[in-house]
């Protein structure tokens with residue numbers, strides 16, 4: 001059988017759910033053609049291939065390219081002053097109420113053009129790629145008016161033309177209320193103008209909202225979700241981060257792809273997420289940087305069989321962390337995830353949180369996005385904070 005490329009002599013962590021754990025294949029082989037995996041498994045079981053290229057990976061570990069399923073990486077401005085204010089004792093909510101927080105990034109983002117947004121996002125994106133990330137989700141939510149939200153989404157959609165990475169976009173108009181905005185008319189404009197336009201122009205793959213005392217109520221988010229569903233867009237939710245606002249249950253009610261944060265989620269909400277198949281996305285970066293103490297109920301997620309993903313929440317305020325590996329390290333240390341949960345959480349389960357089954361896993365038919373690691377065990381990748389032990393990243397038919 002003729003294929004484009006063969007990857008031989010490697011240890012695969014396929015993340016294939018048909019296999020236990022990380023789906024490890026000790027002496028593995030991957031055959032790629034046209035950017036897709038056409039065959040993978042133990043080398044001894046492989047059919048006879050002839051290939052244009054053969055890459056002998058000399059026994060290295062190969063995982064799917066990593067998937068960062070929750071970022072806000074397209075924005076302008078800098079909020080390190082808030083880091084100092086928080087150190088001096090102000091809370092995130094207090095800073096938000098005094099015109100800082102999301103509103104500060106909104107002012108800077110409204111003033112930036114699409115090229116400026118792209119240029120600003122580039123170093124953050126390169127940092128994620130250096131960690132082996134091949135798919136990244138990018139949210140809007142720093143415009144809070146139709147034009148800027150659309151510009152953010154267009155910039156996110158343009159990233160793959162300049163960088164070798166796949167981007168999934170999420171419209172997050174319901175991130176906060178702009179200081180000058182009227183609550184009811186803004187919600188109306190999200191539901192009646194923004195969502196129809198974003199859907200018609202194909203600018204977003206999903207719709208997100210922030211349910212919190214400093215953002216929107218569960219009832220308001222439900223209106224946004226009704227509009228999203230009416231336009232065929234799946235939903236996700238920033239839920240129960242700083243207080244129990246009924247976010248987990250709301251996400252489940254709308255069969256959300258994911259509910260994210262969830263520090264204050266209770267058992268009824270977790271059980272509802274389980275029934276709905278909603279992924280719980282752990283965002284330990286924000287927990288760390290805001291000095292939070294309430295941890296997400298990881299044991300409840302396990303007991304109810306809710307799949308766990310891990311993401312950076314990369315943003316300029318509460319989680320300025322451009323490393324998915326470090327997010328995984330923090331998820332293990334701060335929230336008690338196992339190494340296996342963290343690995344699945346930044347590959348297969350992260351892909352599920354985006355509604356994508358063609359990434360985050362190595363199996364026939366999946367996109368051939370590979371991260372190759374210079375380590376003895378996969379625990380090494382997340383057991384240290386420092387340079388990524390990444391040997392190579394393969395995507396779109398090329399090595400970096």
Ligand SMILES: [Zn+2]
Nearest residue numbers: 070072238313
């Ligand atoms: Zn977020």
